[in-house]
Amino acid sequence: MTINIILLIAMTIATLWTVMGRSLLKATLGLAVTSVVISVLMFRLDSPMAAVFELSVCAGLITIIFVSAISLVKPLTHKEAIVVSKDRMKRFRYLPLLVILFGVIAGFFGIPNDFKPIYVALANDVRTVLWSLRQFDMFGQIVIIIAGALGVVVLFREKEKR
Amino acid sequence: MSPDTWHILSVFVAFVAVLFVCGIYSILVTRNLLRTVIGIEILIKGVTLLLIVVGYITNQTGLTQSLVITIIVIEVVVMVIAGGIALSMFRNIDSIDTRNLTKLKG
Numbered sequence: 573m574t575i576n577i578i579l580l581i582a583m584t585i586a587t588l589w590t591v592m593g594r595s596l597l598k599a600t601l602g603l604a605v606t607s608v609v610i611s612v613l614m615f616r617l618d619s620p621m622a623a624v625f626e627l628s629v630c631a632g633l634i635t636i637i638f639v640s641a642i643s644l645v646k647p648l649t650h651k652e653a654i655v656v657s658k659d660r661m662k663r664f665r666y667l668p669l670l671v672i673l674f675g676v677i678a679g680f681f682g683i684p685n686d687f688k689p690i691y692v693a694l695a696n697d698v699r700t701v702l703w704s705l706r707q708f709d710m711f712g713q714i715v716i717i718i719a720g721a722l723g724v725v726v727l728f729r730e731k732e733k734r
Numbered sequence: 735m736s737p738d739t740w741h742i743l744s745v746f747v748a749f750v751a752v753l754f755v756c757g758i759y760s761i762l763v764t765r766n767l768l769r770t771v772i773g774i775e776i777l778i779k780g781v782t783l784l785l786i787v788v789g790y791i792t793n794q795t796g797l798t799q800s801l802v803i804t805i806i807v808i809e810v811v812v813m814v815i816a817g818g819i820a821l822s823m824f825r826n827i828d829s830i831d832t833r834n835l836t837k838l839k840g
Binding site: 603629633696698 | 740741742743744745746747748749750751752753754755756757759760763764766768769771772773775776779782783786787788789790791792793794795796797798799800801802803804806807808809810811813814815817818819820821822824828830
C-alpha cells in the first residue's frame with residue numbers, strides 16, 4: 573500500500589504540473605507522465621490488460637496527437653507568453669487549496685464505514701468478458717472508431733480552390 | 735467490508751477526487767481549447783482509475799478492464815476529434831482562445 577500511496581502522490585504532482593504549467597507542450601508531457609503512473613497502478617491492481625492499453629494508447633498515442641496539434645498551432649510571442657503566464661498563475665491560485673480540501677473530504681467522508689460492495693458473479697477473464705459477455709461494447713467501439721475516422725477526414729479536408 | 739479494503743478504497747477515492755478537482759477546475763478556468771481537452775482527459779483518467787480500484791476490491795478485474803478498454807477507445811476518438819476542431823478553429827480565426835468563439839452564437 574505504501575508504494576501505491578507514493579505512486580498516487582506522484583500522479584497528483586504530475587496532474588498539477590499538467591494543469592498549472594505554463595507551456596502547452598510541457599502540459600502534454602505531464603499528462604503522459606500521469607498516464608504512465610496510472611498504468612503502473614493498474615498493473616499493481618491486477619489489471620494488466622487495461623494497464624497496457626493505458627500505457628500504449630494514453631501515454632503514447634494521445635501524447636503524439638497533442639504534440640502534433642500543438643506543433644501546427646502558432647506559438648505565443650515572448651511578451652504574450654509573459655502576460656498569459658501571469659494571468660494563469662492568478663486564475664490557478666486556488667487550485668492547490670481545493671485539491672487538499674476535496675482530497676481530505678473524499679478520503680474521510682467519501683466511503684461510509686458500513687459500505688458493502690456488490691459482488692457480481694461473472695467470468696473474470698478480460699478476454700471472455702470482452703468477446704463473449706460484452707459484445708455490444710465491441711460493436712459500439714467499432715462504430716465510434718469509424719465515426720472518429722470520418723470526423724478526422726471532414727475536419728482535415730483541404731478547402732476547395734476556387 | 736474489511737478495514738483493509740475500506741482503507742484502500744478511501745485512499746484511492748481521495749486521490750481520484752483530486753483528479754476530478756484538477757480536471758473540472760482546468761475546464762472552468764482555462765480559455766485555451768487544447769487545455770480544455772487536457773482537462774477532459776484528466777477527468778477520464780479519474781474514472782478509469784476508480785473503475786480499476788473497484789474491480790480490484792470486488793474481485794471483478796475482468797469486467798472492469800473491459801469497461802476501461804472501451805473508455806480508452808472512446809477517449810482516443812474524443813481527443814482526435816477535439817484536436818481536429820481546435821486546428822480547424824485555428825485555421826479559421828487564427829486563435830484557439832475560446833473567447834474568440836463568439837461567432838458561433840445565434
